[in-house]
Amino acid sequence: MRFANFLSDLLDFGKRDEQGNIILPGGVTESAGNRLNVEELALFSVIDLIASAGSLCEWRTYQENVRSRGEDWYCWNISPNPNQNAAEFKRILLARLLRFNEALVFSKNGYYYLADSFSRESFAFRPSQYTGVTCGTLSLSYTLLEPDVFYFRLSNQHAAAMLGTLRGLYSKAMEEAWSKYRHSGGRSGVLNINAVARSHPKFEKDLETLMNDRFRRFFEEKNAVLPLFDGFDYVPQNGPAAQKSVSEVSDMESLFRQAQDRACNAYHVPISLLRGDVTNQDEAVNSMLSFAVKPTMAVIQTEVNRKSYGKAVLDGWFMRIDTTHIKTVDVFAVAEKIDKLVQDRIYNPNGIREKLDDELIPEPWANEYTMTKNLEVVAEKKGGE
Secondary structure (H helix, E strand, O other), X not given: OOHHHHHHHHOOOOOEOOOOOEEOHXXXXXXXXXXXXXXXXXXXXXXXHHHHHHOOXXXXXXXXXXXXXXHHHHHHHOOOEOOXXXXXHHHHHHHHXXXXXXXXXXXXXXXXXXXXXXXXXXXXXXXOEEEEEEXXXXXXXXXXXXXXXXXXXXXXXXXXXXXXXXXXXHHHHHHHHXXXXXXOOOOEEEEEEOXXXXXXXXXXXXHHHHHHHHHHHHHHOOXXXXXXXXXXXXXXEOOHXXXXXXXHXXXXXXXXXXXXXXXXXXXXXXHHHHHOOOOOHHHHHHHHHHXXXXXXXXXXXXXXXXXXXXXXXXXXXXXXXXXXXXXXXXXXXXXXXXXXXXXXXXXXXXXXXXXXXXXXXXXHHHHOOOEOHHHOOHHHOOOOO
């Protein structure tokens, strides 16, 4: 699958007309093949980074405050519907939520489906209504009410839409930079034509042949000879304007980096992560988890709990999204810290192995919590100890 096709499938950047052109505000259209401008590519890079990290989370379900693996757990972590696995479903859900600031999941025949498009009519004192819901080639002919769906909304500010206002600026600037780069380093010259050549009966034909055929092949080849007609004299120009320069490449790179900076700022992602910088990477990952991934997952978690469990959450029935599995843990780097966590009864052996993404031990002792004697309750100690 080509990158452009993958991008189109993951993030539908706009509606298209019958010819496949994307419909932009004001009736302006652009070819689908030319829509990957710097602003959209920067947006995709940041959103895909957050969505990829969020798809690694396990959606844990609890019954009476005890972790369980029932129908809900299976749907959210293995197979939400017959056509998608949970990893793909969650990744696209997060991508659409981040890109469009809202997403809709509805249930049909016991399965969860992500709506491709929908219209929402909200009310103050009665349930909101959802019409025109589509999913793939399916269009629902009936209206969905608020209790029937999971409606996720990040905030009142549409980050992607605000960044979209820079679309024209970046596109025009990139076009100018590319035009400047394309013409830099090119060969130029002056063609002198005397009066005798201009008075020749075949002058127009000779000039057309020279300009459209011989000059074209002369400039395209690395080593070439240019045959000239009688009365034509070509003088090459070797001034500074014809010299190759790296400034044009720097201009395009600077525009792309600026677009990346704007997208990272809007979605609270450290710029170093997007650019692959390894300096202070742990701090950058923690920052992304704290300000980009966890707030988004909290919106999803809260909506699922209030719709699936309601007030039963007060009795220990709820869903919790575990974000601790996103970071890769080096067992040798945390060996000493693991010992402290076990002896303080923070985790049992199987709990630690789960954090390390390792196989659990099928023994009762692996689920027991142990504590060293010097951490006993003070009230139980005898005098002199």
